[in-house]
Amino acid sequence: MPSAPAATHRPGSGVPPGAPIRRTAGGFPTLAAVRAPVDPTAADVDVVGIGNALVDVLSHETDELIDRLGIPKGGMTLIDGERADEIYELMGPAVEISGGSAANTIVGVAVMGGRSEYLGKVRDDQLGEVFAHDIRATGVRYEVALAESGPSTGCCLILVTPDAQRTMNTYLGASVHLGPGDVDPERITRASVLYLEGYLYDPPEAQEAFRVAARYAHDAGRIVSATLSDSFCVERHHGAFLDLVEHHVDLLFANEPEILALYRTDDFDEAVAAVREHVPYAALTRSAKGSVVVTPDEVIEVPAVPIDELVDTTGAGDLYAAGFLHGFSLGAELETCGRLGSMAAAEVIAHIGARPVDDLAGQARALLGG
Amino acid sequence: MPSAPAATHRPGSGVPPGAPIRRTAGGFPTLAAVRAPVDPTAADVDVVGIGNALVDVLSHETDELIDRLGIPKGGMTLIDGERADEIYELMGPAVEISGGSAANTIVGVAVMGGRSEYLGKVRDDQLGEVFAHDIRATGVRYEVALAESGPSTGCCLILVTPDAQRTMNTYLGASVHLGPGDVDPERITRASVLYLEGYLYDPPEAQEAFRVAARYAHDAGRIVSATLSDSFCVERHHGAFLDLVEHHVDLLFANEPEILALYRTDDFDEAVAAVREHVPYAALTRSAKGSVVVTPDEVIEVPAVPIDELVDTTGAGDLYAAGFLHGFSLGAELETCGRLGSMAAAEVIAHIGARPVDDLAGQARALLGG
Numbered sequence: 032m033p034s035a036p037a038a039t040h041r042p043g044s045g046v047p048p049g050a051p052i053r054r055t056a057g058g059f060p061t062l063a064a065v066r067a068p069v070d071p072t073a074a075d076v077d078v079v080g081i082g083n084a085l086v087d088v089l090s091h092e093t094d095e096l097i098d099r100l101g102i103p104k105g106g107m108t109l110i111d112g113e114r115a116d117e118i119y120e121l122m123g124p125a126v127e128i129s130g131g132s133a134a135n136t137i138v139g140v141a142v143m144g145g146r147s148e149y150l151g152k153v154r155d156d157q158l159g160e161v162f163a164h165d166i167r168a169t170g171v172r173y174e175v176a177l178a179e180s181g182p183s184t185g186c187c188l189i190l191v192t193p194d195a196q197r198t199m200n201t202y203l204g205a206s207v208h209l210g211p212g213d214v215d216p217e218r219i220t221r222a223s224v225l226y227l228e229g230y231l232y233d234p235p236e237a238q239e240a241f242r243v244a245a246r247y248a249h250d251a252g253r254i255v256s257a258t259l260s261d262s263f264c265v266e267r268h269h270g271a272f273l274d275l276v277e278h279h280v281d282l283l284f285a286n287e288p289e290i291l292a293l294y295r296t297d298d299f300d301e302a303v304a305a306v307r308e309h310v311p312y313a314a315l316t317r318s319a320k321g322s323v324v325v326t327p328d329e330v331i332e333v334p335a336v337p338i339d340e341l342v343d344t345t346g347a348g349d350l351y352a353a354g355f356l357h358g359f360s361l362g363a364e365l366e367t368c369g370r371l372g373s374m375a376a377a378e379v380i381a382h383i384g385a386r387p388v389d390d391l392a393g394q395a396r397a398l399l400g401g
Numbered sequence: 402m403p404s405a406p407a408a409t410h411r412p413g414s415g416v417p418p419g420a421p422i423r424r425t426a427g428g429f430p431t432l433a434a435v436r437a438p439v440d441p442t443a444a445d446v447d448v449v450g451i452g453n454a455l456v457d458v459l460s461h462e463t464d465e466l467i468d469r470l471g472i473p474k475g476g477m478t479l480i481d482g483e484r485a486d487e488i489y490e491l492m493g494p495a496v497e498i499s500g501g502s503a504a505n506t507i508v509g510v511a512v513m514g515g516r517s518e519y520l521g522k523v524r525d526d527q528l529g530e531v532f533a534h535d536i537r538a539t540g541v542r543y544e545v546a547l548a549e550s551g552p553s554t555g556c557c558l559i560l561v562t563p564d565a566q567r568t569m570n571t572y573l574g575a576s577v578h579l580g581p582g583d584v585d586p587e588r589i590t591r592a593s594v595l596y597l598e599g600y601l602y603d604p605p606e607a608q609e610a611f612r613v614a615a616r617y618a619h620d621a622g623r624i625v626s627a628t629l630s631d632s633f634c635v636e637r638h639h640g641a642f643l644d645l646v647e648h649h650v651d652l653l654f655a656n657e658p659e660i661l662a663l664y665r666t667d668d669f670d671e672a673v674a675a676v677r678e679h680v681p682y683a684a685l686t687r688s689a690k691g692s693v694v695v696t697p698d699e700v701i702e703v704p705a706v707p708i709d710e711l712v713d714t715t716g717a718g719d720l721y722a723a724g725f726l727h728g729f730s731l732g733a734e735l736e737t738c739g740r741l742g743s744m745a746a747a748e749v750i751a752h753i754g755a756r757p758v759d760d761l762a763g764q765a766r767a768l769l770g771g
Contacts, residue, residue, distance in 0.1 A: 091758070124508070124535040124756060127497035157527040157553070165494040183527070386494060388461070
């Protein structure tokens with residue numbers, strides 16, 4: 032566990048600077064629960080994210096196609112190249128937009144004005160160039176070398192149904208070759224907060240990169256955050272995820288199905304109680320019901336931001352994490368972090384694609400009172 | 402000039418079947434002016450289009466970037482690969498969507514329920530596969546072989562400014578290799594109407610394909626339609642375009658700047674008078690002012706369809722042509738053709754990208770009274 036970075040003290044926050052994060056039994060944080068225990072002046076980057084780098088291929092489809100393909104609606108299914116061709120063939124005209132869960136989050140942080148960096152692998156093909164261009168164009172630092180051989184850039188075939196739900200089919204492609212070698216200690220330790228996606232547990236090399244990165248971050252006293260990503264992903268790696276949450280993660284993101292899958296329960300309150308025993312901070316999203324930010328000492332309910340029209344839920348969780356992390360990495364109050372998450376999620380579900388198109392920086396500044 | 406296909410007679414239309422198109426001096430059509438002179442039962446395909454096959458790369462940009470790049474706002478500039486890299490580098494995060502002017506039109510025809518075919522060249526790279534997938538997925542017949550060598554698939558870097566205007570930078574890439582060899586006579590003559598984009602005059606091989614296709618169509622008694630595409634394109638090929646309009650086109654599409662450029666005048670009425678001397682049918686679009694459909698004997702004003710929010714004008718002209726051609730190829734009245742054009746244009750400017758996302762078939766059927 033990290034020796035905690037100092038919390039930023041602002042008058043009236045009630046949090047003295049230097050309040051430590053502790054997470055051994057009986058030593059859960061109390062003071063730091065009000066405000067994120069991060070001093071943004073102590074790092075060069077606010078958030079560094081690691082994930083599977085993918086280009087999204089989005090099309091509007093009917094529920095019948097989902098049924099016909101026999102894939103779980105709303106979930107993420109891993110597919111090989113052959114299956115990708117098969118599904119693509121059946122899809123309607125599509126739009127290509129850079130994606131990748133953690134990449135979306137890291138872009139969201141940058142768009143809100145945070146300093147962010149991304150680690151994820153693409154190939155030196157057209158879609159790889161698109162990915163690298165788009166992430167850099169938002170201001171994200173992206174220095175991972177493009178693979179010169181091996182599988183093509185990974186993609187996620189996303190079927191958006193009339194209810195705005197997205198059903199994802201991921202061909203990991205080049206992203207499986209993100210290995211510990213790409214996880215430069217310097218890239219990890221220069222950031223206040225490390226953010227890892229659970230999907231990294233799907234490719235074996237990336238799993239190792241996940242663990243190595245978490246170790247570098249903790250050794251340097253940084254915060255380690257992670258998302259469970261997907262309830263099917265939790266099922267696939269249940270033991271590893273439980274271990275991770277119990278021993279290696281300071282700030283956990285999950286939606287309701289994911290946290291229920293982790294604790295193998297149908298009762299949300301039971302899952303909340305369990306996660307409070309395991310992590311100092313958790314942000315649990317519940318779609319239109321908003322989110323619940325919990326620490327061992329506190330439960331803060333944060334409402335969702337209402338929107339006019341729900342168009343495409345792709346990226347809702349990614350952008351919630353972006354808003355939350357943006358606030359967290361600046362040492363904001365936890366409730367503000369949650370509100371930043373709700374705001375960013377509301378923007379992304381009002382249009383197609385998982386990356387923000389509106390200027391979120393102004394809204395973020397307003398919420399941060401800056 | 403073609404010996405005209407028979408017009409479809411419907412009770413009350415006042416047009417007897419078999420009314421010929423004539424366009425020699427003093428022999429302009431009179432009867433056929435009310436209703437398009439097409440019998441849809443006489444062909445296997447309604448509209449076949451030929452154009453430069455491109456993938457659009459769209460991003461939201463400021464006017465400052467347009468100024469800095471020194472490119473004409475609202476126009477289309479041809480660029481080479483090096484310049485494409487330079488502009489792409491300066492662009493924000495983008496979205497990739499299959500494009501190409503005539504391709505957008507042909508997709509529009511298919512989406513409205515018409516039988517359509519497209520001829521245009523891409524390479525066997527990732528973006529070429531995207532192009533081929535997307536156009537086929539809308540129901541368009543697309544049988545042109547992907548190039549196995551040579552330049553990569555062409556792309557159009559489109560900068561969308563806050564006023565919803567699009568400024569286009571086209572790297573023709575593989576599309577320059579669409580040659581007369583790709584223009585199979587069978588593919589041309591099985592369609593009631595041939596549609597050609599003026600942009601085809603930019604690559605020399607495609608220019609030849611344009612002429613060959615028009616000859617095949619006329620020899621088989623089909624209608625030849627074309628769009629002037631862009632006022633700068635008209636300037637680049639002024640003599641050729643005048644010859645084309647005077648001698649080879651039955652149905653001409655142009656927007657206001659294009660028709661003014663063709664007749665080198667500032668006076669729209671003067672341009673209208675001139676075009677009525679040259680072509681049996683012309684559909685002239687004037688943005689929010691709607692369109693004017695003219696024949697030697699008639700001038701029909703068609704209003705634009707009002708929309709809630711103008712998002713991106715990319716594809717407005719392409720989709721106007723789609724709606725018009727859909728009606729025309731079914732032998733509809735010219736005013737209905739114009740209304741179908743307005744309807745399709747209104748759909749495409751209300752969202753980002755140049756291809757329709759809404760179901761236009763229902764709206765088209767309603768306008769066609771079917």
